[in-house]
Amino acid sequence: MELTQATVNDLLARLGPGDGHMYLPDDLDPQVLTDLLDGRYGAPRTLVLDGFTDPAVDESGGAALLAPFEGRAVKIRAWAYGDQWVGTGTARDAGGVERPVLVVAHREVPEPLAVAPDEDVDWMERLKGITGWTQHARRPDMDWTEVESRLGTALPSDYKCMVETFGEGAFDGYLDLNQEPWPGLREDGLLSWAGTEHEDLYCWRADGDDPDRWPVVVLSFDGEYVPFDCRAAEFVCRILIDPHHRFTMARYFDTHWFMNYREGD
Known part of the structure; x- marks a missing residue:
């Protein structure tokens, strides 16, 4: 056959x-x-x-x-x-x-819960629930000290947790998670942490000394600069499940997953 x-x-x-x-x-x-x-x-x-x-x-x-x-x-x-x-x-x-x-x-995938305006949300746990993630951490031994030294800056903790947890791959086979940020895209201090097959780039505006307060910025495929007042893990959660989000993926997929590019040990 x-x-x-x-x-x-x-x-x-x-x-x-x-x-x-x-x-x-x-x-x-x-x-x-x-x-x-x-x-x-x-x-x-x-x-x-x-x-x-x-x-x-x-x-x-x-x-x-x-x-x-x-x-x-x-x-x-x-x-x-x-x-x-x-x-x-x-x-x-x-x-x-x-x-x-x-x-x-x-396959049963947990339904995401609504988020109250004053709710303290663990967005990484929410992301694992949305994608039905049950596997062990794919890259728990990432040497962030070396990466951050080479980049010349500390990195947001939720992003580092995403890489450690999911490893190399893409959400819904569409949103590629960079294993380390891409610097030097523009002269305005942007670091790219993810991208899509439509050539949208998901970045941070690296303002201030606290990377956990860096906002997300999208550089769209047609060159538009779109800021969002949230961190990376929250941004991914929202584009996966909110059909009204500017960059939503909810219109294309009813349930969500993470596609690994490499099999874990």
Whole structure:
């Protein structure tokens, strides 16, 4: 069976939008299918390896993908994509033969809570809730001392927490999180911490000695300078869920996720 992205589309369409699974032809290379899904959804999470299920896997981490195989899964990799889990690998069929599989399951994503004007919000926790993030920190050992020394400035704590938590990748596969800011974009003290495939740049105006008070500025693809009175994590939360935000992503996605570009250890 020759695999292409079009073939993958056809297979996923056969499974439908709900829960479903299928055993694939024996001549299909499971790694090729994994690579195609990796290119589409980002780095996967390993749920089962050599027949052993990761003990940390629960309903918020894709456990529903394993239910159809009733303990017969041999190797399953999983991706979170909107309101769906997608998994592939191998599992034993009813006769005990190990075969390639493709499986999908519904994914519950916590609804964001409304924010009262005087509420003290932990925007990083809100961001993890919005994206359904349950994985371990991807880059907990970032050497911020070296980065800040090279840049010549301290950096906002919520941004550093985003990088440590999510690592290299993009929110909704669209908003790329810079692993360190890009300096020198303009002469007005802007540092870019993220960008989109539409070439909008999300920056800080580095005013003052306290980086946790730096406001966000958007340099749009057409050169417009748009300031926002908030920090980076709050800005990401709001563009993900507020359909009225100037740079909203809520019009394109009903649920949200973070696409990893590299698989964690």
